[in-house]
Amino acid sequence: DPEEWGCTNQLVTTDIYSCIRHPHHLSLGIFMTSLGLAIGHIWSFLLIVVPQWLWILCFLFLVEEKELLEKFGEDYADYRRQVPMLIGSPACLFRVLSTSLEVSMESAVPSSGGKPNKLT
Numbered sequence: 378d379p380e381e382w383g384c385t386n387q388l389v390t391t392d393i394y395s396c397i398r399h400p401h402h403l404s405l406g407i408f409m410t411s412l413g414l415a416i417g418h419i420w421s422f423l424l425i426v427v428p429q430w431l432w433i434l435c436f437l438f439l440v441e442e443k444e445l446l447e448k449f450g451e452d453y454a455d456y457r458r459q460v461p462m463l464i465g466s467p468a469c470l471f472r473v474l475s476t477s478l479e480v481s482m483e484s485a486v487p488s489s490g491g492k493p494n495k496l497t
């Protein structure tokens with residue numbers, strides 16, 4: 378069931394998705410690149426990182442982009458023209474991440490009605 382996996386019937390174009398169309402695939406690629414570098418051997422890099430990036434790119438180009446275009450139609454086509462697949466602009470990423478951090482900080486600090494909180 379797609380809903381169990383958090384699938385949506387609406388095209389999400391806000392927050393990180395306003396900068397990058399596939400941030401989850403980018404995160405996986407960065408993780409695998411970090412793992413390959415942490416192991417510190419050229420063969421680990423070639424056997425882990427290169428195949429992983431090839432799989433991500435092939436999957437995106439051959440499967441996911443096609444499915445999203447079929448599912449969301451012209452809305453996705455417009456979104457695809459405006460937002461890069463994996464590498465967003467640093468300014469956009471900074472804006473989105475700093476806004477998310479501000480929201481997280483605001484929700485983490487309880488309101489005390491203008492009075493300082495006592496730590497006891």
